[in-house]
Amino acid sequence: MKPDMPKTETAAATAAAAPRPRPSKPVPSPSDANRPFWAGCAAGELRLKCCKACGRHQAPTRAACHCGGLAFDWVTVSGKATLFSYTVLHRAPDPAFKDDLPYVVAIVEFEQGGRLMSNLVGCAPEAVHCGMALEAVFETVAEGIGLPKFRPA
Numbered sequence: 001m002k003p004d005m006p007k008t009e010t011a012a013a014t015a016a017a018a019p020r021p022r023p024s025k026p027v028p029s030p031s032d033a034n035r036p037f038w039a040g041c042a043a044g045e046l047r048l049k050c051c052k053a054c055g056r057h058q059a060p061t062r063a064a065c066h067c068g069g070l071a072f073d074w075v076t077v078s079g080k081a082t083l084f085s086y087t088v089l090h091r092a093p094d095p096a097f098k099d100d101l102p103y104v105v106a107i108v109e110f111e112q113g114g115r116l117m118s119n120l121v122g123c124a125p126e127a128v129h130c131g132m133a134l135e136a137v138f139e140t141v142a143e144g145i146g147l148p149k150f151r152p153a
Contacts, residue, residue: 033063037074038144039144040076046136048110050074051071053071079136082132083109083134083150086130087105103119118149119149120149122151
């Protein structure tokens, strides 16, 4: 330490040089409206809403069916899907996702019907194309919380 350097400047320089903790990714917070979906993901199965009026499958976030129905049953679906649309992220929306770059954000369409936004894994971004066959896989991110992701089938 230089004799003319105040101790507070030395402590600040040391703190700045220390490695910073890695930012953590957000974890879903299940609510009463979507708890069956997250419970299914934690158990390694995909559950969607099924409209009691028309039988159409819905994403867990939809409050009403396309037919106007408001009553749903939760049903387990196969997890087989096709890629409806996607984008490749090259800039992280949050520092916690920087190590994942580039990654694919996808809208998948299930064989039973219904769509869900998720991520594609196990496939290079340049190999991704609309219409490709996919299957659900689950990543445990916290106790009792699994994230559905999709890989080529």
